[in-house]
Amino acid sequence: MQNERVTDVLLVPTMIQMFVDHPAIGNYDLSSLKHIIYGASPISEAVLDRAARALPHVRFTQAYGMTELSPIATLLHPGEHVGEGRRKGRHRGAGRATLGCEVRIVDENDRPVPAGSVGEIVVRGDTVMMGYWERPEETARAVVDGWMHTGDGGYIDEDGFIYVVDRVKDMIISGGENVYSVEVENALAQHPSVLQCAVIGIPNEQWGEQVHAVVVSRSGVEVSAGELIEFTKTLIAGYKCPRSIEITETPLPLSGAGKVLKRELRRPFWEGRERRVS
Known part of the structure; x- marks a missing residue:
């Protein structure tokens, strides 16, 4: 970053933690860095707070999705990490559905559940994969009536923000x-x-x-x-x-x-x- 004047990076939470906790972070000029996009797994609030303190000039965006969704379903924009968004707890969420995607929470029978109730996150849109290569049975389990079953448990609030609580299997x-x-x-x-x-x-x-x-x-x-x-x-x-x-x-x-x-x-x-x- 110091040598190439990097402005934007995409990191998983583990990488962010290793980056901001590195004892030599203060020895480098990171002033060029403007934006960190993170995803692939939930980030702890403690790590996010440490990152914000270590890099106060950086804006954070969370991208939630999976390879089968090409790959993004929701975005949590930088403004939701601070100010009113933070006071509402939105920095703990995964954001709202991005362009071309519909997201909802369903029970074990694929019926939508009320806002605030935990269920499985499913996604529909043109970004959903056609299927797993030569695995029709696995495809049929994952994509039901066009809805991709992510395997993630979560809930949605009244404003359409998604909160991931766990992998269903975890x-x-x-x-x-x-x-x-x-x-x-x-x-x-x-x-x-x-x-x-x-x-x-x-x-x-x-x-x-x-x-x-x-x-x-x-x-x-x-x-x-x-x-x-x-x-x-x-x-x-x-x-x-x-x-x-x-x-x-x-x-x-x-x-x-x-x-x-x-x-x-x-x-x-x-x-x-x-x-x-x-």
Whole structure:
């Protein structure tokens, strides 16, 4: 950026976190950077706040979508990250449907749900893929009556803003209550000792699943699992808080696109079981 005077970049949240937390960020002239577009996975409010503090001259836009949507379905514009938009909490959302797209939230029977209710995010428009190459059955499951099923859970507000709460497969059901890992991760990420975190469901004989967190702590900082659990209780409901936390300095496993591979974190807990739920 310093040498080439880069003005616009596209990053996933993991990259933003690594960028703004780098100890040498203050040693470079980043004044040319004007705009960061981010997407591919939800960003924690703590990381977004750190990015805004580290780069106060930069505007942020979130683009939500997937390859099958060519690839954008919604946009959260820079103005919604600050001022009135932030006061309304829109900086936590994914924005509104972009040109050529319709977005709605449906239940397990593909019926639209009321505003504020969580369901699956589906998208319709000319940007929806024709199908998976030579996989007609998979295509039929993904695209129903022209609506692409994203596999993401979310809700829509009265103004048409979409909020992604979790991947449907990453939702944790503990004692009959739905727990969205993104919400728990947002709470954990606000603790000053937490560099990265990921929340998964692991087997629990009494509750079916329990909320488990893997936390990457900041170098040289000591923090206990008990301290982190008590911290989350001040931010979210008790049943959503982690019941167990693994603290490590080893980076979380990432895909080539920079997404945390939660299946790798879940594997040792569910190994040898026929189902990935209890």
